[in-house]
Amino acid sequence: MAILDIVKYPEPVLMEPTSAVEEFDDELRELAADMVATMHAAPGIGLAAPQVGRSERLCVLDLSVGDDEAELMVLVNPRVVEEHGNVKDEEGCLSFPDLMIIVPRPERVVVEAQDLDGNPIRIEGEELLARCLHHEIDHLDGVLFIDRVSPLKRDLARRKIRRRIQAQDW
Template structure:
């Protein structure tokens, strides 16, 4: 496994809709392993393929405290949602930026697992939030897109300022 480079905002790849995966390959299986390795190393609880410059519909998540419940979904789609929850979200592509986002608290998601088998599962609370956040990435959306224009502008300005401080420019 290898650690992959994370794509940071404002990289245009984060705004693209990803391609559907049409077949399971050894390369895709390695990509999923590398995505988990990168996510755990970051550290994060979710990662979508466009965050590592791969424009395919693949996500990995693990919201367990022990980091021992990895979930990979290929071509995930939310087929049902209910409830409402507000949670402070962050993103590996926008490091050090956090905001409260309102999302459905319960979802049913359908996709394929890494063996290429169709799966459908229920998720709630943090797992539901994480899956929705990563699926947003596959559709070219960021968590800040769920905020008011004023809050989004302020957070993106703060992010650019933090990045400039890190690079010394």
């Protein structure tokens, strides 16, 4: 198990859609284990493959940040099949260190995915879990949280990021 480097905005890999996983092999298992270790070390509650520079449709989530094994989810080829409601709340992203923005997301989502053996799984999430599932699956489509806010807010966030990159504080 290895802790991988987390890719930061504006690396192009973060803006590219991922490809479906077709081989459920040891390599996939190893990548998933490394992503879980990387998410826990960060620490974070979710991590998608592009954030470690990979283009597989794979993400990991753990709202307990390692405290409760039952909360760990490894989702292969996930997609949101239902979304209900809309709530605005503050969120962050490991690819945007220390940047918190208010983002609208569904209040409840239903996600279909596969496990590491290729078996179909279905997850219903509300509130923070819905937000996290939606955020991570967005990553797999090359969509970032700054893409979910108004152009004005996006501009402000980009300016802030540019200043921090120039100050080498990113």
